[in-house]
Amino acid sequence: xxxSSPAAPFAAAALAGERAHPGAATLVWASSGHHEFxxxxxxxxxxxxxxxxxxxxxxxxxxxxxxxxRSIVPVDPAFxxxxxxxxxxxxxxxxxxxxxxxxxxxxxxxxAAAGWSWLVDQRDFRIYxxxxxxxxxxxxTPGSAGGPQPASHPRAP
Numbered sequence: 441x442x443x444s445s446p447a448a449p450f451a452a453a454a455l456a457g458e459r460a461h462p463g464a465a466t467l468v469w470a471s472s473g474h475h476e477f478x479x480x481x482x483x484x485x486x487x488x489x490x491x492x493x494x495x496x497x498x499x500x501x502x503x504x505x506x507x508x509x510r511s512i513v514p515v516d517p518a519f520x521x522x523x524x525x526x527x528x529x530x531x532x533x534x535x536x537x538x539x540x541x542x543x544x545x546x547x548x549x550x551x552a553a554a555g556w557s558w559l560v561d562q563r564d565f566r567i568y569x570x571x572x573x574x575x576x577x578x579x580x581t582p583g584s585a586g587g588p589q590p591a592s593h594p595r596a597p
Contacts, residue, residue, distance in 0.1 A: 450477035450535075453565035457531060458483060460559035460567065465530040468493050468570070470547035472536040481533060490533075493523035495546070517550045524570060531559070532568040539564075 445451075457467070464487040469478060482488045495515040524532075534548040544566075551558075551568045560567035 447477045449564055450480050453560060453562055454480040456560040457567045461531055466528050467531045467533050468524060468527060468529045470534045470545045472542040472545050491527050493527050495520045515546055529570040532570050535565050537564060
């Protein structure tokens, strides 16, 4: 992917994430709104599972929201951490589009406040290692973190 491609920053961050934490991993994705090149984070051998987790029990997974829904739901860092554990998260990928003036998503603030160390720090991406206590035991089957997956999802049960 050329440096002038819109995918270039995503590709650079995905590659840096693979180098920092090689092999299979479960990545939790948190973005201020850009998900176009999310597939790059599945790894060159497609051994990485990229998921989103809810930040509040009332929050619907993005694919279940009506088109254009920008409803605001409360956020709960303790609930979010429990969802990380249910997903068995190894890495947290946060992104923003700084050139457009976007701020980091709230998950970046929670990770920094908890003292999690980042493995990758780029202008619009940070990849944190999720401590075992926050993302380990309680792994769930694909599709159960944040509700059932759409039927077209390749890892759907």
